[in-house]
Amino acid sequence: MGPNILDKLTLDRKLVRELDIKTLLAIIAIVLFGTLNIYSATYLKSGTHYLKAQLLWLVVGLVVTYVILCFDYSVLENYATILYWASILLLVINDTIFKNSVVNGAASWIRIGSVGIQPSEFAKLAMIIMLSKKLSDMNLEINNPKNFLTLAGYAALPMALIVIQPDMGMTMVCFFIVLGIFFVAGLDLKVIGGGFAGVAALIALIWNLSIMPTYWKNRLVSFINPEADELGSGLQLLQSQIGIGSGEMFGKGFMKGTQVSGGFIPEAHTDFIFSVVGEEWGFIGAMILVIVYGYIIYRFIIVARTSKDIFGSMLTVGIVSSLLFSLLQNIGMTIGLMPITGITLPFMSYGGSSMLTNFMAVAIVLNIGMRRKKINF
Numbered sequence: 069m070g071p072n073i074l075d076k077l078t079l080d081r082k083l084v085r086e087l088d089i090k091t092l093l094a095i096i097a098i099v100l101f102g103t104l105n106i107y108s109a110t111y112l113k114s115g116t117h118y119l120k121a122q123l124l125w126l127v128v129g130l131v132v133t134y135v136i137l138c139f140d141y142s143v144l145e146n147y148a149t150i151l152y153w154a155s156i157l158l159l160v161i162n163d164t165i166f167k168n169s170v171v172n173g174a175a176s177w178i179r180i181g182s183v184g185i186q187p188s189e190f191a192k193l194a195m196i197i198m199l200s201k202k203l204s205d206m207n208l209e210i211n212n213p214k215n216f217l218t219l220a221g222y223a224a225l226p227m228a229l230i231v232i233q234p235d236m237g238m239t240m241v242c243f244f245i246v247l248g249i250f251f252v253a254g255l256d257l258k259v260i261g262g263g264f265a266g267v268a269a270l271i272a273l274i275w276n277l278s279i280m281p282t283y284w285k286n287r288l289v290s291f292i293n294p295e296a297d298e299l300g301s302g303l304q305l306l307q308s309q310i311g312i313g314s315g316e317m318f319g320k321g322f323m324k325g326t327q328v329s330g331g332f333i334p335e336a337h338t339d340f341i342f343s344v345v346g347e348e349w350g351f352i353g354a355m356i357l358v359i360v361y362g363y364i365i366y367r368f369i370i371v372a373r374t375s376k377d378i379f380g381s382m383l384t385v386g387i388v389s390s391l392l393f394s395l396l397q398n399i400g401m402t403i404g405l406m407p408i409t410g411i412t413l414p415f416m417s418y419g420g421s422s423m424l425t426n427f428m429a430v431a432i433v434l435n436i437g438m439r440r441k442k443i444n445f
Contacts, residue, residue, distance in 0.1 A: 077138050086438040087137070091367045094360050095415055095430055099126050099423075101357065102416035105344040108323045109336040110418075118337060118418055125420050129427030136431035140439060144432070145379050148194075148201035152222070155194035158187035159229040186421035188238045191226045193425055196245060196386030198222050203253055204379040210253045219250070237409030241393055243267070248389025249382055252372075304340065307332040308402045312346030312354075319350030337418045339410055342402045357416075361395055371437040380436040387429045 103126070107119040144151070199219060206215045223246040231239045251260060311327035314320070323329070325347035328336050333343050345354050365388060372384035391414055398413040400406030412422050 077135065079134075079138055083137075083438050086441065088367060088371075088434055088437050091364055092133075092430070092434065094364055096126070096130075098357070098360060098415040099129075102341060102413075102418075104322065105341055105348070105416065106337045106418045108325065108348060109328050109333075109341070109344050111323070112329060113331075121420075122418055122423070125423040128420075129423055132424065133427050133431040133434070136428065137435050137438065139435075141380060141383070141432055141435040142377075144197050144383070145201050145204065148197045151194045152198040155187065155191040156225060156229065159191050159226060162187045163229055163232060186419075188226075188230045188233070188235060189421045189425040191230065192238065192242055192245065192390065193429060195223060195226050195242060196249070196383060196390070196429075199246070199249055200379050200382035200386060203249070203382050204377065208253050208378060210250065210255050211259075216255070216259070235410065237397075237411040240397065240409060241390060241411060244393040245386050245389045248392075249386050252385045253382065304334050305401070305404055305408060307334075308340055308343040309404055311343045312403060315347040315350040315354075317351050319346075319348045319353055322348055324348060338412055339398070339408075339417065340402055341413050341417045342399050345416075346402070358395075358399070361391075365392060368433050371433055371440070374440050375436050376440050380439075384433050384436055387433055390429070 099122075103119060103122045106122055107116070110118040199222060202215075202219055202222065203210065206212070209215055210219065223242070227239055227242045227246075230242065247260065247263075307327055311325060311333055314327065315325075320326070325344060327333050327347055328344050333340050336344055342354070345357060349357075368384055368388045368391070372381050372388060375381040375384060394411055394414050397406050397409060397411045398417075401408045401411075412419055414426050415423070
């Protein structure tokens with residue numbers, strides 16, 4: 069048994085030559101850069117605790133990446149149903165047994181002692197895998213009413229369980245993942261337009277019926293007019309804008325950010341890590357980071373277009389949609405272009421669950437890219 073397991077966990081040299089090393093190195097560079105910014109935002113209160121923890125998650129992420137690369141990604145298609153329903157079970161457990169584990173207004177964590185996991189992060193990935201499998205089984209015939217309703221059902225279930233936590237940020241990510249997959253799969257644009265109209269109407273209804281949680285309303289109001297409550301709901305955005313603006317072109321320098329070191333920006337090491345980048349590294353540093361992200365997304369789009377099958381292509385589209393929306397939402401909310409949500413900046417923000425699932429997603433895309441060509445052994 070031992071030798072067989074070792075054989076399975078060994079990458080063939082012919083496959084290794086197909087691995088997109090440049091993209092992987094770009095991701096590692098972002099993680100290391102993020103770790104520096106996390107340390108700058110936390111060292112005064114926590115010393116090297118967050119620095120060491122994030123580096124540990126980088127190592128774990130790389131190990132998981134290697135393991136995933138050793139197996140053909142088609143294995144995921146065989147286990148898609150199990151992965152999907154296991155993630156749904158985790159969400160149900162989170163929404164019932166662990167419903168009191170509230171962080172920033174959302175009960176989205178399962179905590180056992182000091183260890184916590186965010187089931188919605190894993191559910192997001194499982195949903196992408198399940199939708200990709202179904203679209204492959206349907207041969208992309210998404211405009212067939214029965215097929216569309218089946219896909220919509222698989223997408224709606226995890227989102228419903230996430231929204232009742234309530235975690236609007238992750239719900240938005242899942243919505244735009246589904247939107248990206250459905251659009252690329254060829255869903256009629258009229259249906260997509262109707263979906264947007266339905267979501268807008270639902271939000272208006274929830275707002276008018278006073279069902280929407282107060283802190284959601286406060287975030288939306290502070291997005292529109294942060295100056296209305298400068299010391300309350302608008303504080304985070306205003307301080308973030310001050311920090312990013314004060315960084316000017318070249319930044320104040322590593323560990324020299326006054327908004328960051330003064331603790332004026334809440335959640336600077338997680339949701340608002342881009343504020344640290346803007347203040348300490350300036351416009352140039354922020355743009356270099358955005359360009360590296362753009363390079364990664366570009367490489368992933370190539371994989372989606374050249375995948376050997378529908379399953380691999382849709383998987384990559386879902387992961388690109390998740391990454392792209394998370395980037396736009398996180399960076400946008402720090403500069404006042406998007407409402408504030410609990411969406412982290414991929415590979416930059418501190419967090420084990422997000423780091424692990426992001427590396428799993430990257431490993432899947434790299435796996436698909438490695439196996440685009442038929443390799444004779």
